[in-house]
Amino acid sequence: MNKYVLGVWLTLLVGGCNSPDGTLPPATATETKAAKVTSVAVQVIEPQELQEQLTLPGSLEAWEDLVLSAEIDGPVRWIGPQEGDRLKQGEVILKIDPDTRQASLDRARAECDLRRNTRDRFKTLLDEKLVSPQEYEDASCAYEVAAAELRQAQVAIEQSSLNSPVAGVLDRLLVDRGEHVSAGTPVASVVQVDRLKVVLDVPEKDVAYLHAGERVQVVQATINGPQEAGVAGELIHLAYKADPVTRTYQAKIAVDNAEGRLRPGMIVRVEAVRRDLPGAIAVPLYALVEQGGRKVAYVAENGVARLREVTTGAVIGDQVLIEAGLAAGERLLVKGQHLVTDGGAIAVAGD
Incomplete structure (x- = not known):
């Protein structure tokens, strides 16, 4: 082989190892860096004993709200208690002639x-x-x-003597001393407040969960300030017929108000147990991820994240019931779940 042929052959050999522009070809991703690994935290899913709560707004009313009328004609000669005074049953309020x-x-x-x-x-x-x-x-x-x-x-x-038929509060005096009244004229308003009733409207979907005699919790609604402690109440009536306009069922709850903390007209919340959920699967709300209009969760499985499409139920506190998609014993991603993909490599904290 002469020197000319040898030179051409070496030129072709060198040119074939380079890219068309004369540079070396790039290395693959596995050669330049390791695959991306996302750090996550997990929580083992365990069955729980939960109660689904029912919360409805209601308003307080006096157990008895009475407007007392004069039974005879004549002038009002004497008035004893004043507005706001506590009355005993049978106590004289005023006398007419x-x-x-x-x-x-x-x-x-x-x-x-x-x-x-x-x-x-x-x-x-x-x-x-x-x-x-x-x-x-x-x-x-x-x-x-x-x-x-x-x-x-x-x-x-x-x-001639107007007596209070119940123990309560003289809410209003409608006449003054010396005023002439006729039989049937309203003269005083008395409310019984040591026992109150809550009136509320129950939606159709919740009627099946309430029963007469059931114990509930009545909590005063507050906008600012600390939450008041609730008082016990008893469901005494649940209408069988729905209101034709609102399609709700009126309910009445008896509340003991011996301490006088509550007043007629206040807005309250009624909390009752909708149903007991033994062995429920529930996960934190923040563990779920929204993807294309569906809710999904990720579980850790052999060093990778696995996507689970879930069917959710009621929200209880900061947890949501899982009706399908997750099982007890699985390791649910509760941190880093928004950064992973199905099959992506993960590093679980603590492993």
């Missing part, structure tokens, strides 16, 4: 006593045949009439 009613009672009592004595005297005379049976009968009838008038006067004196 008691002097006139008392005078009528005294006159009726005296007349009744006179007619009774006359009847008794005529009875003795009849036994001695000194009066006729008709005269005795007339005396007896006169006594009966006088006795009826006495009973009427006694009723009138009772009606």
